[in-house]
Amino acid sequence: EAQVTQNPRYLITVTGKKLTVTCSQNMNHEYMSWYRQDPGLGLRQIYYSMNVEVTDKGDVPEGYKVSRKEKRNFPLILESPSPNQTSLYFCASSFSTGVAGELFFGEGSRLTVL
Amino acid sequence: GENVEQHPSTLSVQEGDSAVIKCTYSDSASNYFPWYKQELGKGPQLIIDIRSNVGEKKDQRIAVTLNKTAKHFSLHITETQPEDSAVYFCAAGTPSGGSYIPTFGRGTSLIVHP
Numbered sequence: 001e002a003q004v005t006q007n008p009r010y011l012i013t014v015t016g017k018k019l020t021v022t023c024s025q026n027m028n029h030e031y032m033s034w035y036r037q038d039p040g041l042g043l044r045q046i047y048y049s050m051n052v053e054v055t056d057k058g059d060v061p062e063g064y065k066v067s068r069k070e071k072r073n074f075p076l077i078l079e080s081p082s083p084n085q086t087s088l089y090f091c092a093s094s095f096s097t098g099v100a101g102e103l104f105f106g107e108g109s110r111l112t113v114l
Numbered sequence: 115g116e117n118v119e120q121h122p123s124t125l126s127v128q129e130g131d132s133a134v135i136k137c138t139y140s141d142s143a144s145n146y147f148p149w150y151k152q153e154l155g156k157g158p159q160l161i162i163d164i165r166s167n168v169g170e171k172k173d174q175r176i177a178v179t180l181n182k183t184a185k186h187f188s189l190h191i192t193e194t195q196p197e198d199s200a201v202y203f204c205a206a207g208t209p210s211g212g213s214y215i216p217t218f219g220r221g222t223s224l225i226v227h228p
Contacts, residue, residue: 035218040220043158043218045215090158092157100145100207100209100214100216102163103148103160105150105157107155107156107157108156
């Protein structure tokens, strides 16, 4: 089954404790991206990757890191989480960066930073 | 960069009524306009999209219209059903430097009352 898998789905952590949210897709997609969703603000892009070893900042990259060592994986790293990073996070992928097409989203990861 | 405005933020209708959600965009280079539906506890899913060489597209009870001159596009849902209750996001896709990154609106929460 074609899918984007995120883990963990739910996480409660404390300020400053490094964490990683993993994202994996099995569709051989070139493009992958991370979004955060906050009430009233919609989906805001954090980072995106057009292919292996190519990453770029989105609209709200502060406090986050990403890496793209393999085509299928795109982890989101919070080196020192703060309460303002409490949010619902979505990973998404798309077949090609050069052609506009459907974004496939994961089920989301709800993060609470105390 | 691109800016997408979406209205209304909340829409409440009776079952069987029609629902219309409107979006405007700022970048005349945008040429791909997808709509995503997000059900409770899930990631957004593409329900319909339109490209700038088309003025209208229909798929059963949903339709999207695009006015390039005015830079606005709309989602129309006819004969609404309770299962249409969800958050809907519009987006505008702009080609830039080999990438095609969508900018999302803030979302519309549609409530269909039985």
